[in-house]
Amino acid sequence: xxxxxxxxxxxxxxxxxxxxxxxxxxxxxxxxxxxxxxxxxxxxxxxxxxxxxxxxxxxxxxxxxxxxxxxxxxxxxxxxxxxxxxxxxxxxxxxxxxxxxxxxxxxxxxxxxxxxxxxxxxxxxxxxxxxxxxxxxxxxxxxxxxxxxxxxxxxxxxxxxxxxxxxxxxxxxxxxxxxxxxxxxxxxxxxxxxxxxxxxxxxxxxxxxxxxxxxxxxxxxxxxxxxxxxxxxxxxxxxxxxxxxxxxxxxxxxxxxxxxxxxxxxxxxxxxxxxxxxxxxxxxxxxxxxxxxxxxxxxxxxxxxxxxxxxxxxxxxxxxxxxxxxxxxxxxxxxxxxxxxxxxxxxxxxxxxxxxxxxxxxxxxxxxxxxxxxxxxxxxxxxxxxxxxxxxxxxxxxxxxxxxxxxxxxxxxxxxxxxxxxxxxxxxxxxxxxxxxxxxxxxxxxxxxxxxxxxxxxxxxxxxxxxxxxxxxxxxxxxxxxxxxxxxxxxxxxxxxxxxxxxxxxxxxxxxxxxxxxxxxxxxxxxxxxxxxxxxxxxxxxxxxxxxxxxxxxxxxxxxxxxxxxxxxxxxxxxxxxxxxxxxxxxxxxxxxx
Amino acid sequence: xxxxxxxxxxxxxxxxxxxxxxxxxxxxxxxxxxxxxxxxxxxxxxxxxxxxxxxxxxxxxxxxxxxxxxxxxxxxxxxxxxxxxxxxxxxxxxxxxxxxxxxxxxxxxxxxxxxxxxxxxxxxxxxxxxxxxxxxxxxxxxxxxxxxxxxxxxxxxxxxxxxxxxxxxxxxxxxxxxxxxxxxxxxxxxxxxxxxxxxxxxxxxxxxxxxxxxxxxxxxxxxxxxxxxxxxxxxxxxxxxxxxxxxxxxxxxxxxxxxxxxxxxxxxxxxxxxxxxxxxxxxxxxxxxxxxxxxxxxxxxxxxxxxxxxxxxxxxxxxxxxxxxxxxxxxxxxxxxxxxxxxxxxxxxxxxxxxxxx
Numbered sequence: 001x002x003x004x005x006x007x008x009x010x011x012x013x014x015x016x017x018x019x020x021x022x023x024x025x026x027x028x029x030x031x032x033x034x035x036x037x038x039x040x041x042x043x044x045x046x047x048x049x050x051x052x053x054x055x056x057x058x059x060x061x062x063x064x065x066x067x068x069x070x071x072x073x074x075x076x077x078x079x080x081x082x083x084x085x086x087x088x089x090x091x092x093x094x095x096x097x098x099x100x101x102x103x104x105x106x107x108x109x110x111x112x113x114x115x116x117x118x119x120x121x122x123x124x125x126x127x128x129x130x131x132x133x134x135x136x137x138x139x140x141x142x143x144x145x146x147x148x149x150x151x152x153x154x155x156x157x158x159x160x161x162x163x164x165x166x167x168x169x170x171x172x173x174x175x176x177x178x179x180x181x182x183x184x185x186x187x188x189x190x191x192x193x194x195x196x197x198x199x200x201x202x203x204x205x206x207x208x209x210x211x212x213x214x215x216x217x218x219x220x221x222x223x224x225x226x227x228x229x230x231x232x233x234x235x236x237x238x239x240x241x242x243x244x245x246x247x248x249x250x251x252x253x254x255x256x257x258x259x260x261x262x263x264x265x266x267x268x269x270x271x272x273x274x275x276x277x278x279x280x281x282x283x284x285x286x287x288x289x290x291x292x293x294x295x296x297x298x299x300x301x302x303x304x305x306x307x308x309x310x311x312x313x314x315x316x317x318x319x320x321x322x323x324x325x326x327x328x329x330x331x332x333x334x335x336x337x338x339x340x341x342x343x344x345x346x347x348x349x350x351x352x353x354x355x356x357x358x359x360x361x362x363x364x365x366x367x368x369x370x371x372x373x374x375x376x377x378x379x380x381x382x383x384x385x386x387x388x389x390x391x392x393x394x395x396x397x398x399x400x401x402x403x404x405x406x407x408x409x410x411x412x413x414x415x416x417x418x419x420x421x422x423x424x425x426x427x428x429x430x431x432x433x434x435x436x437x438x439x440x441x442x443x444x445x446x447x448x449x450x451x452x453x454x455x456x457x458x459x460x461x462x463x464x465x466x467x468x469x470x471x472x473x474x475x476x477x478x479x480x481x482x483x484x485x486x487x488x489x490x491x492x493x494x495x496x497x498x499x500x501x502x503x504x505x506x507x508x509x510x511x512x513x514x515x516x517x518x519x520x521x522x523x524x525x526x527x528x529x530x531x532x533x534x535x536x537x538x539x540x541x542x543x544x545x546x547x548x549x550x551x552x553x554x555x556x557x558x559x560x561x562x563x564x565x566x567x568x569x570x571x572x573x574x575x576x577x578x579x580x581x582x583x584x585x586x587x588x589x590x591x592x593x594x
Numbered sequence: 595x596x597x598x599x600x601x602x603x604x605x606x607x608x609x610x611x612x613x614x615x616x617x618x619x620x621x622x623x624x625x626x627x628x629x630x631x632x633x634x635x636x637x638x639x640x641x642x643x644x645x646x647x648x649x650x651x652x653x654x655x656x657x658x659x660x661x662x663x664x665x666x667x668x669x670x671x672x673x674x675x676x677x678x679x680x681x682x683x684x685x686x687x688x689x690x691x692x693x694x695x696x697x698x699x700x701x702x703x704x705x706x707x708x709x710x711x712x713x714x715x716x717x718x719x720x721x722x723x724x725x726x727x728x729x730x731x732x733x734x735x736x737x738x739x740x741x742x743x744x745x746x747x748x749x750x751x752x753x754x755x756x757x758x759x760x761x762x763x764x765x766x767x768x769x770x771x772x773x774x775x776x777x778x779x780x781x782x783x784x785x786x787x788x789x790x791x792x793x794x795x796x797x798x799x800x801x802x803x804x805x806x807x808x809x810x811x812x813x814x815x816x817x818x819x820x821x822x823x824x825x826x827x828x829x830x831x832x833x834x835x836x837x838x839x840x841x842x843x844x845x846x847x848x849x850x851x852x853x854x855x856x857x858x859x860x861x862x863x864x865x866x867x868x869x870x871x872x873x874x875x876x877x878x879x880x881x882x883x884x885x886x887x888x889x890x891x892x893x894x895x896x897x898x899x900x901x902x903x904x905x906x907x908x909x910x911x912x913x914x915x916x917x918x919x920x921x922x923x924x925x926x927x928x929x930x931x932x933x934x935x936x937x938x939x940x941x942x943x944x945x946x947x948x949x950x951x952x
Contacts, residue, residue: 218944219944220943225943228943231780244940299932316909316928316929317913317918325903325907326902326903326905326907326928367913
């Protein structure tokens with residue numbers, strides 16, 4: 001009676017390709033179940049995170065779209081956050097981006113600059129600094145683009161992007177027009193952005209990604225078609241099915257202005273992408289900065305620096321465009337670090353739920369290998385991952401990973417409680433054998449508590465010798481996770497100051513050698529999700545009391561410093577040597593204990 | 595047509611003496627080569643004898659002489675259908691259907707021809723009409739139900755399968771296809787229940803354990819999947835896909851030693867299983883058996899060049915081997931296939947945005 005097809009649909013499902021992924025929704029996912037968890041290591045984790053945002057004074061909510069419903073994708077993506085030292089006092093300040101609402105601005109919805117009071121609290125100095133601005137802010141990149149000794153800020157928007165010049169007196173000036181970055185065409189949706197000195201002329205250039213060519217009047221409403229649905233619930237549409245914009249590169253002309261070199265640099269050739277976070281670093285150990293862009297539901301982009309003012313997009317060739325099985329993933333956030341201590345920068349990228357994040361091991365000349373499963377990263381598929389970072393949270397000499405998460409479909413939570421809006425953060429503790437172990441509750445309530453998070457930044461805000469986190473939560477105040485490490489493990493912080501290279505040393509790379517190991521770290525102007533980390537590189541040293549440092553400056557100079565003592569900050573000025581200093585936070589902690 | 599000979603041929607046809615009728619009609623056709631009716635009746639005589647190629651030739655000769663013969667189009671369509679020439683059948687039957695909109699034969703044959711072409715969405719309306727006209731035809735309902743299932747009209751599929759089962763509760767394959775429909779609707783657990791019941795009542799039924807194994811595979815419940823797929827192999831040792839899925843599970847569990855012989859067995863049974871070549875390519879590449887890996891990935895590409903994954907893996911292998919130009923070609927194909935899919939989506943979603951509810 002029944003006619004059976006020669007090829008049953010079973011084979012079709014088994015072998016479904018990227019083009020037939022779970023796309024009855026706007027975001028690509030591989031519909032993966034988590035890999036089986038191995039036996040717990042049983043090792044104690046000696047770093048604990050506590051959310052101290054409220055007591056620290058980070059109390060203003062990050063307004064971003066509707067709370068219970070999100071009609072447009074614009075409301076869902078959220079924004080980034082930066083750790084920066086805008087006043088050069090040696091203490092990290094915090095710059096928090098903010099959005100608005102479709103039906104009009106909410107009072108107090110502005111980006112905010114919080115000045116570090118050096119006692120665990122912050123003061124909101126937004127107005128005084130001249131940084132009040134309401135709009136759909138996306139990403140931030142921070143560096144001293146004019147080499148005047150103070151960090152400047154560039155922000156992407158749905159709408160006009162903004163460049164703020166740091167005046168050095170606690171205030172900023174909007175120099176977007178003066179810098180040649182004003183744009184009067186159809187509205188763009190700026191996404192990832194990063195300062196990068198791609199031509200090694202000592203001036204920081206600017207890479208600016210765009211997410212979706214979003215024409216609000218043409219975008220279908222939730223539920224309008226199968227791609228605006230999630231498990232049968234009508235949700236905001238996109239990015240799949242919406243037109244793709246392109247990315248831009250602006251060359252710093254050294255006189256405070258930028259020139260659009262998108263076409264001549266080759267960046268324009270890669271125009272099939274929904275770009276999100278952008279990172280610039282020397283992935284090939286060539287001495288030249290490449291750019292890697294996490295792309296949502298499209299192949300991620302790897303712009304290899306051609307060392308002649310041009311880039312060639314080689315994501316596929318390098319093995320970082322797709323998953324190991326050749327499938328597109330919903331790239332959101334990026335972490336860069338040397339997890340396996342081989343002196344090369346590896347890449348971690350976050351994705352949508354029902355998919356794993358990906359860990360790409362840098363194999364040198366042959367590109368990268370997807371080691372997601374081999375490393376144990378594949379155990380987590382429940383949450384939508386956003387900001388992420390490599391950091392040695394327990395200072396044991398191995399880089400761990402942190403990921404913040406949150407849904408994009410608040411409407412789905414009621415009919416499907418298994419897809420909540422607010423979800424926990426999680427860590428992957430590095431076990432040192434190429435494998436990671438997921439930790440949630442074990443890392444403290446600050447990690448386990450559920451929020452709808454997006455960008456996050458990593459840095460030592462209290463100067464106590466460990467890596468803390470600040471996290472954007474949509475329609476809530478940010479989280480400030482103070483890390484308290486209970487071990488005696490040692491550490492070393494390195495701050496680079498360029499002279500011939502750009503002053504912020506963006507693009508420089510440091511190799512730290514300790515206990516027979518070598519770890520690479522890069523100075524970057526954006527990573528995680530649309531965010532900026534503490535520019536002081538933090539190396540956990542385990543039980544080692546000393547480390548040797550090898551600095552590969554952006555402009556090509558290599559300097560070596562031997563036997564640097566642990567538990568201090570060293571400031572290295574290009575070609576001029578090294579200045580050691582104790583961290584004032586640690587001193588205070590010590591004195592208060594005695 | 596000469597009346598005497600024509601009458602004789604008709605009488606012979608009525609008596610079931612088709613060969614004799616054919617002889618008379620061939621004689622007539624030689625005398626009256628431009629008589630359309632001689633060719634059509636000759637075609638019918640030939641068709642009755644199973645000489646479908648010759649029958650089609652005569653029907654076409656008749657239609658060339660007189661294009662307006664819908665009943666001959668039906669006969670032509672039927673002969674084409676019986677030969678598996680579904681596209682040609684559809685062409686003839688659509689002409690017939692336009693002239694004879696209520697003709698039951700052309701409706702049924704059109705539905706079946708589209709089904710044969712795997713154009714299930716096109717088949718369903720004709721099959722629904724035919725089934726409505728012949729409600730007791732359970733076999734036709736079975737075809738309709740599958741047409742609904744494979745064109746993703748799940749409500750229709752469920753209704754038809756349940757209708758069949760109301761008449762014949764022991765229709766094992768209907769239970770199995772109902773499970774497929776449930777699974778396709780995202781009700782995988784209900785599908786498993788349906789199949790569990792079927793497997794209990796008909797444990798030897800071919801493919802029932804495979805279907806269960808597949809659903810457990812899909813849920814990443816590999817232990818249960820392995821159990822069911824092994825049961826299927828015991829019942830049905832010649833079904834290649836059981837080995838393919840077992841091999842794929844073993845590979846997912848990093849058990850390459852188990853995976854490889856299973857995948858090879860799958861290919862030995864069915865030489866065009868793309869997934870088996872892809873998995874074998876992965877295994878060979880891991881072991882640095884680069885020539886074998888290249889062969890396997892190339893075979894996977896050849897079996898379905900529209901899937902980007904095999905192109906990507908081939909490109910990565912070429913990269914590892916330093917064959918940059920070959921790698922570039924494969925990556926270009928990967929990108930092009932992804933772009934094509936994305937463009938199609940943009941057209942579907944944004945191209946019709948003006949129709950979206952405001």
